[in-house]
Amino acid sequence: MRRRRRLTGMASGLVAVAVATVGLVEAGPASADGTAATDPPAAAAGTQDIVVIDPASPGRTFDGLGAVSASASSRLLYDYPEPERSQILDYLFKPGYGAGLQLLKVEIGADTNSTSGAEPSHERTRGDVDCDRGYAWWLMKEARKRNPDIVLSGLQWGAPGWFEGGFWSQDNIDYLINWLDCAEQQGLEIDYMGGWNESGYDEDWFVAFERALAEHHPDVRLAAADDEPHRGWRVADDLAANPEFGAAVDVANLHSPCGHRTLYQVCQSTQTARDLGKPLWIGELSAMAHDAGAEPLARVANRMYIDADITAMMAWTPISAWYSNITLADTGLMVAEWPWSGFYDVGDSIWAYAHTTQFAQPGWRYLDSGSRRLSSGATVVSLLSPDGGDVSAVVETLDATGPGSITFDLSEAPAGELQVWSTDFGSDDPADRFRHVGTVVPQGGQATIDVEPGHVYSVTTTDGQAKGDARPSADVTGQLAIPFREDFEGIEHGQLARYFSDLAGGFEAAPCLAGRSGTCYQQQITEAPISWGLVGELPLSTLVGDPRWWGDYTVRADVMLTEPGYVEVGGRVSGQSWGSQASGYHLRVGTDGWALHSRDHAGRRDVVLASGEEAIGVGEWHEVALSMHGDELGVHVDGVRLGQVRDTTQRTGNVALSVSAWQQAQFDDVAVTPTARAPRFVPKDEITVTATSEHGFDRGWTREVENLVDDRPETMWSSSFNPPVGLPQSVTLDLGRTQPIQALTYQPRLDGNTNGMITSYEVYVSRDGETYELVADGTWSADSSTKVAAWDRTTARYVRLVAPDDENACAETTAAGNELGVVSATGPELETTPPAPDRADLPPDAPAAFDHLVPQDAMTATASSVHSPPNVPCKAIDGKRTTFWHSAPAVTGPLPASVTLDLGAGHDIGGLAYLPRQDGNLNGTVTSYRVEVSADGQTFTEVAAGSWQDTPAQKYATWSPTTARYVRLTATAGHFNVASAAELHVGHVP
Template sequence: MRPHPRWILAAAGVLVALSLATPARAAAPRQVTIDGAAGGRVFDGVGALSAGGSSRLLIDYPEPQRSRILDYLFKPGYGAALQILKVEIGGDTNSTDGAEPSHMRTPSDLDCDRGYEWWLMEQAKARNPRIKLSALQWGAPGWAGSGEARPTVWTTPDIDYLTSWLGCAARHHLHIDYLGGWNEAYSDPGWYVRLHQALRDHGHGDIKVVADDSFNWDVLGPIAADAGFRDAVDVVGQHYVCGYLSDYLRCPSPAAAQALGKPLHASEQGSLPYDSGAAPLARALSRPYIDGGMTSTINWSLIASWYDTMPFQASGLMGADEPWSGAYVAGPSIWATAHTTQFTAPGWHYVDSAKGYLNGGGSYVALRSPDSRDYSLVAETVDATAPQRLRFSVTGGLPDRPVAVWSTDLSSTDSRRWFVRAGSVRPGDTLTLRPGHVYTLSTTTGQGKGRAVSPPPAPLRLPYRDGFQSYADGATPRYISDLDGAFEVSPCTGRAGRCLRQVIGTQPVWWNGWLRRPVTVVGDLKSWRDYEAGVDVRLDGDGWAELLGRVDGQWADAVSGIHLRLSADGDWQLYDENLRGQDSTLCVPSDPACAGVARQRTHPAQRRTLAAGHAAVPARKWHRLRLGFSGDQVTASLDGARLARVGTPVHASGQVGLGVSPWRHAEFDDLSVTPVRPTGDIRYLPARSLRATGTGFHHGYEPRKAVDGSVQSMWHSEWSPLTPLPQSVTVDTGRTRRISQVTYQPREDGNPNGVITRYELAASTDGVSYTPVATGTWPLDATRKTIGLPGVAARFVRLTALGAGAGYASAAEIQIGIPAG
């Protein structure tokens, strides 16, 4: 017979079916016994990581949006309800998407209010006093390092540096629960022994030491061989135990790790977008325990609150990269997390009788409270291609009463289908679990779904100006984001008022070797296209300073954009730096986890001198640099005199930046960006106004990345398994327009896979009926391609790849041009 589903109308108006009868000919359901007397490790919690500059823009958000974002992350019974917050101990060095400020730049310097992580921890604690706090360093000031050509932090001064940071935490009334060594740099056993003793000597003996926040469980050898190291380490934490930038299908640990008798943590996992990364995240919240006995998972990042010119755009539990508009995204990753965090607490116990994999795809894991009065069962079916049937029972002192059922449909973009209360069931019932879902069955109460709604996205409108007069000394100005070094407000030299000064004078101990020269950026990649940028600059001594424009990416040692450099001796250079030939997937050099997983950078960035010369400029005086952009034309000037006017089509839009030679001091004042009317008869629609869908994509390469304004990200068709051509991207311009041009920018990383060589362009006013308007062929290269149109009336434009490199399809950027005026 057919099952009779119990239909329950959830609060959001979504119908959820729980099949409570057994079909006569269906396969037997998976029987799950939740035994309160069974063994199981102690659950340490689910958390997220604010590091690498990933939360930089959050503090600049206006109210009430900023508080609403924090509620979604930390408030119990509202959103992600995080149980652990892990933060970076800043070192003024690039740590992925920027540099975080150090609290102690010299042995005699101490500023316990520098940076935004203190504020973030205080906000988390204010919402959830029981949240655990964890800390780790990516880099450190040069004085704390080993002084070698490739310095390390395995020094006694660095231990002093960390204990001083803990002292600052105490001043902020913050108790740190976990402390690591050096991010992804493996370990020095003797250093950990000294750190352990120093914590005891400074009254921090209750802090748990984590080793070694690296890869491949290589730390197990030193732990086994060194009793002192073994005693100093409280928790073994490893990164990307489920794989790197993948679907996170399996999350094992070695038997030697599980036999240590120490907690095992997946101390960094993630790096996937807040939308398409929700399904892998759902796996990574349960499978580390199922496969490897790991009792905590930390997602990087907490929130994608950095500029989208930097790596890993949109990677986080939610997105917030527009402080000027207040717009944010609380997507499915929040609710995938809530299925564990809103129904458990650190100190609960896993129930080993109720963990495993479903027959047709998916997994499940159960936890119970220490007194066995409550339990929760979390099941995910994101692998499943057909409904899964599960029957559960309880024993061992657990309550035999109805439990609430919550579900999230991760295959849906409809927020009404996320985190829905779907009624209740009793032990002994059989449930039908639909593919692509996460379910929680729990005796607990107090769950909730936040209802705050984001304002719409909007451009950072020009003109933009900052004279730095309204800030306190030591402040980071609004929207300014340091990629390396530290740019802070300080009294001007040689003029009244305050200026922006690059203050780091010694090479910090770096983590990944990126950049290693001070650079800061500001602005809106998507809408800043034709403008004039200007800044006053003063060099303290030798070296050089730069004004950058149309910055559209940062990777490794390159900042992609147009640079105007002025040296102290009067030499100047206008040059273009771009990322063609660079892979857009992060892989730390010498990191074994990269082997066979993510391809490392294959070529250096391309740098092309556009113009150069010499100007008679007095030393240690203020000078005005300007860069103007109009279409493909770039104009550079110094103190009101034109230096050069050149054409370069590489960078279509982007931010403004400031740079200084390593590690010199320089001051900047009166930073301005004013709009310029574009030349020519074509105006490109701002990327912010476009939406894109596609016939398919690989995780992390969604269609929206073809219209995000950045050539460093891209749409790519599915390659695992391969989805054959034709493949297409459809761009929605928002309303019907006269479209006169479409440009296609192939990927710029030197890989020809997916570069379109034969195409069809179709247009539509309603998104249903499409008319072909252009066909043609292109060479297999990375040059920008242009399709001219005779003013086609359309709202939707569809680019279809009929032929492309290696049988894939990809697009770094698609632009839609309309008549100017």
């Protein structure tokens, strides 16, 4: 950065206007030549703080702000058209334009799902190294092209299955050395390497890896241990205790030391960590939604150093560029899910980063004298350039209690005027983001600025800052057109097809086999990888298409098996999350016959709708087609209809291709063609929406009612649950004018969580907004598929969806949804979605101890701890697999935790059936337990203890029948150190 020249003449007059607008206080009123008068104006009323900028002050070296591209988070960015793709990359990486990322960590792919997809491995079998596979190389080169000084890192989430000795093996060290060799071939210098993301660490392995790096890539340094946040800074203790481990590792890091998807108000480290003499980094922190994470990230940028001496932070992810119906969609500094149209949204998080990255570079030094929490609740960090010639200070007032002023004591600092930039996060005007607001000329070694709550200010002696202004030419409404076809010709072998995003496995272009010429799409992975433990392994599948597609289409593909097994073509995929299969209809065709499945990723249902013995052979090409037209589903192989059923469980979504586990198979000529006209919807940009309540910020997303009509399936509205307001709740749509309408569509949440899904509904319409008429009511199943409430065509301007109250004491207390649509009566007629059961019956193979069950409606439940409503104890006995009890967070209420059932009367009981939560999230799955019983609720006797697998499968504990009224399940260990239960059943002897 260069020292900014003093503004003179006309420019100084403009600055004076800006200063007056935002309340900057110069040391004296600006004169025509930019100098200051001797009498400064009085500071605004409020808190006043003095910040000393002392170059002699101690302070650690600033290492930068960056991002983590992993879990296929950047997949769709690669397919963006120009100029939009370059515009996005500029916002992320170009200095003096947008976020100006200073660090970039990428996943070293392993063809295993690592949250929102799978990234390709460079060495799928031993010795078969392909240095051109995947898009991480491309992303790093684009980043370094824009910022030659960007720091690059690599980290693993999973690993290939061919390793001997598992992850912490010599095979893995060799694998990583080969990856670094590939980086060199790509013209990339990697700065840091890590171990295994959120999966612990092996001290001896790090020591051995450092020795290998010293021999083959001596400039690469090691960071450890990318640990889960609830593990704390245990790596610091081990680095201090083990001299070899300590000497091998250059940077100690931890994930989310400021909280996980929270407001990030307090950051933490330990004294042991601070005394290591090593940089402390945030190895990963959730960026949260691009329009909700800005303020939390701005807090972290300051507070990580003030609170914890942390000098660098990387957020997952730089760009939310994966399909909106996959896990954690819209988590990034920007969002870019629409490569077919080129639409993207910049988001405030870009400017939260810019307030630091455009004013200080890695290598600058924090000044402890000017880095602290202020009396108003604001924070400030001050930094000095390596040559001592420039200073910058970043002030965030996001938790300030009121306006105030800050006086910078610059008597020992570099002289010169200060440029001030500001962002008002409370404003709805984009012009109030990252705005140059004026110049302050120090007088007598001091300069004062007035500050307002909800802002971030950057004060600097440097120049070169700018606010990028590129915009996409398309808007969010542009869908990927149907018909859609991909014949894979023209794709370089080993590369990905446009818009195809792998959920698990490795799909890539390859020469067609079995006598077929040209290029096909082949699943390549033949051995189970070492998967990332938080997700586990999924069926091998890849996703393509627009998640907003209305499902009246046929998906067809030519398929070929290389060995006995099956392939699937799927449609109407509404979502996929956390260890679950993709939802929708899936036609399975293989050497054992065929079957048509209906799946939901939230409720984990997989229902076979139809099946047959007609099979396909190995090494043969066959045309497979699944046709969907309203409730009619057709199964076709080689042009012959093998079956037809009626079902409306699934309504909307894109397309999936799948292969049976760990075998190669090929696809060609994938085509999606319409079978009927899509419904005609009232344009969402003509609709305004209100609700009886909304929640706002929740775990990194906004839950505002406008999300219901933003044409983005992943954004969500929720009624207020903190404080809880209960049901009924309603949403009212104003269509802008009276018009003929016939149906309402409801897209439930797609994050794998069923809380708030509207299961009982009423729909009312009105012409005047005063008098409403009931036109539809009923029940919907608690799953992710799009629901329809239809009625006789009528004319109205207002449509109201009501989630009514339920007399059941354990009913849902919130209502939520992702998208609402109103279907015009000028389009095709729709039928309402039929209700579906949501009971949690035990499977038929349950042990004999459960032949007779104590009725759940006779029980009551209490727990030793509760996370928050609606995950209260009675959810474990409400008969629904889609709700659950959850213990308190591990930070405030670690295990053990228990839930106690009062059976209402004494019974001879001999078993407890435990169903873990079924929403695709393993958190809380009980892995170690004990069961106790009691006759009086006071004295309990242990009757069973043991361990269960960390899976969502039904689990049992049995014992010799004994008479008791109370049963207590205590979780002594559980996934993520918490406990949860979707359903508990007690078996008794009649």
